Amino acid sequence: LAKTTQPISMDSYEGQEVNITCSHNNIATNDYITWYQQFPSQGPRFIIQGYKTKVTNEVASLFIPADRKSSTLSLPRVSLSDTAVYYCLRKAGRRALTFGSGTRLQVQP
């Protein structure tokens, strides 16, 4: 299985920047790193995807170092509505994604 390792939970306060790091030591040459966000009783929502260096969109940034053995999702100035579970996934070939347990982010006022 294409496994990744990420913290089980994180706490933050509104307005802070949150960085969630994911380890993927055995990443393959063709694998991309994808992050999803999931709220309770909803389907996961795509946040960002990257291969190396830095990718930024309107909601987050993704940093992937040269060795690609880890990646960091950065959420700028989080709000209460960012409280959710965040999943880091690597795409192993053409098969479907392999989900771990994710990181539960709790944003406090």
Added chain:
Amino acid sequence: DGGITQSPKYLFRKEGQNVTLSCEQNLNHDAMYWYRQDPGQGLRLIYYSQIVNDFQKGDIAEGYSVSREKKESFPLTVTSAQKNPTAFYLCASSIDRLAGGEADTQYFGPGTRLTVL
């Protein structure tokens, strides 16, 4: 959401009964997937299909069956052989053209919560 619909949102089943969950997409995606999620856990792959009339077992296919007669539809049947079917079921789709797809992004439906009484 975003072009993927699942119905019903909540479903109750008596033990020993088969039940079919609906998944439809209007995104013109080739690939479709079914996942199961238990409380506090990540998603586990049940079945996936990369093209019409073809599908593959995922990690936990036992007790489930699927069909892919149309590109837009990928129904999942939870059979009486599934020992612990109570869970949250999620359908997803992606472009996944056979010629490539390393950066293929999956888009998820809103889910169906199945409860066995």
